[in-house]
Amino acid sequence: MPDGNNPKIHLPIKGMVCEGCVESVKKALESVEGVERAEVSLENNEAVVTYDPVHATKNTLRKAVQSAGYEVVD
Template sequence: MKSITLHVTGMTCGGCVKSVTRVLEELNGVEKAVVTLDDGKAVITFDESAVSIPQLIETIEDAGFDATE
């Protein structure tokens, strides 16, 4: 398992945090996602053989937020 921290912008409330957490944890290969509103970060533990970093970023963007490494 690998862990990465992505910077997420556009979140304004706890509902946003829940949305980002949910879409990430629904991805095949993601073991855990910890998303925080205060610092705008998502710490994701994932299996590199099942999901890539660009896929993680695209998933967050598809949910309506911006994400960068």
């Protein structure tokens, strides 16, 4: 159960052009074990992900975005 103390990470995402892209990225991120919440913005080209670092890492989040066909930019 989420305790509200989990960290948030901002992931800049390249390749999103429509709300369908946003939904694809959101679904991919929320499928990762440990992700509590994913807010994806087309306007800002980023995802803000609240996650449990015991179960998810930046690398697993990056791979989820890549599996949806998009790129996390550093």
